[in-house]
Amino acid sequence: xxxxxxxxxxxxxxxxxxxxxxxxxxxxxxxxxxxxxxxxxxxxxxxxxxxxxxxxxxxxxxxxxxxxxxxxxxxxxxxxxxxxxxxxxxxxxxxxxxxxxxxxxxxxxxxxxxxxxxxxxxxxxxxxxxxxxxxxxxxxxxxxxxxxxxxxxxxxxxxxxxxxxxxxxxxxxxxxxxxxxxxxxxxxxxxxxxxxxxxxxxxxxxxxxxxxxxxxxxxxxxxxxxxxxx
Amino acid sequence: xxxxxxxxxxxxxxxxxxxxxxxxxxxxxxxxxxxxxxxxxxxxxxxxxxxxxxxxxxxxxxxxxxxxxxxxxxxxxxxxxxxx
Numbered sequence: 001x002x003x004x005x006x007x008x009x010x011x012x013x014x015x016x017x018x019x020x021x022x023x024x025x026x027x028x029x030x031x032x033x034x035x036x037x038x039x040x041x042x043x044x045x046x047x048x049x050x051x052x053x054x055x056x057x058x059x060x061x062x063x064x065x066x067x068x069x070x071x072x073x074x075x076x077x078x079x080x081x082x083x084x085x086x087x088x089x090x091x092x093x094x095x096x097x098x099x100x101x102x103x104x105x106x107x108x109x110x111x112x113x114x115x116x117x118x119x120x121x122x123x124x125x126x127x128x129x130x131x132x133x134x135x136x137x138x139x140x141x142x143x144x145x146x147x148x149x150x151x152x153x154x155x156x157x158x159x160x161x162x163x164x165x166x167x168x169x170x171x172x173x174x175x176x177x178x179x180x181x182x183x184x185x186x187x188x189x190x191x192x193x194x195x196x197x198x199x200x201x202x203x204x205x206x207x208x209x210x211x212x213x214x215x216x217x218x219x220x221x222x223x224x225x226x227x228x229x230x
Numbered sequence: 231x232x233x234x235x236x237x238x239x240x241x242x243x244x245x246x247x248x249x250x251x252x253x254x255x256x257x258x259x260x261x262x263x264x265x266x267x268x269x270x271x272x273x274x275x276x277x278x279x280x281x282x283x284x285x286x287x288x289x290x291x292x293x294x295x296x297x298x299x300x301x302x303x304x305x306x307x308x309x310x311x312x313x314x
Binding site for chain 1: 245246247248249251252272297298300301302
């Protein structure tokens with residue numbers, strides 16, 4: 001599997017993602033510049049975190065119209081895999097590849113800390129090797145991470161098993177005190193209906209290297225790789 | 231013809247607006263009390279050229295729907311003036 005990490009002006013987690021995929025996961029990975037259209041034969045696209053276009057207007061709004069996004073949207077519509085982390089998640093919602101929107105945190109703060117995530121489904125490429133009973137410690141760093149969707153969309157997400165992760169406490173309890181940003185129903189990550197597009201606010205790539213003292217995030221990437229190696 | 235579109239974008243009524251909440255707190259500290267609610271949006275001024283008013287409206291509508299506002303969480307209003 002060949003990975004492509006998309007780089008916008010203002011992306012700042014692209015190098016971390018390339019490091020995790022290339023060095024730690026031993027995968028073929030290239031960076032894809034936002035002004036290009038060519039996906040260079042990549043199978044799995046990653047839209048990394050950062051502040052694409054300075055978050056002007058709304059986080060992700062302007063990046064959505066970068067030339068490469070036409071190719072990313074076509075790739076997703078053909079069933080190709082796309083994953084957005086943090087700002088990447090915001091970009092994918094703005095592009096209409098994932099339902100809902102990410103709003104300013106309800107506590108009026110930029111939140112940068114470790115939180116816990118509970119997988120809600122293992123029925124995706126991205127979560128298939130995770131333990132649905134475990135609370136994974138993963139860092140977040142965002143000012144606009146409050147997931148919002150209409151009641152109809154929310155019902156659809158729940159009915160179709162599209163919620164990938166919810167914020168929980170250390171023991172895996174999903175409650176309001178474990179919700180760092182006011183997201184609806186503690187939603188931290190979702191997939192599209194086709195289960196080939198993934199988005200999450202937390203940063204598993206920042207919890208993958210032994211040197212950082214937390215490798216809970218590794219398993220997310222091992223899930224993706226796993227299916228290929230099987 | 232030259233037109234100027236003045237666009238207002240506001241968070242939808244049912245959406246919590248943390249920015250508005252923070253501003254309300256600030257007003258209280260300033261001594262301005264009895265402010266029941268504040269919501270913060272964006273005012274965008276767009277100078278554009280179009281064949282006629284109808285085309286100017288269409289361009290403004292498209293700009294609002296596709297980029298300037300996120301219709302899931304925001305709504306927009308605008309007026310268009312002919313620039314002389």
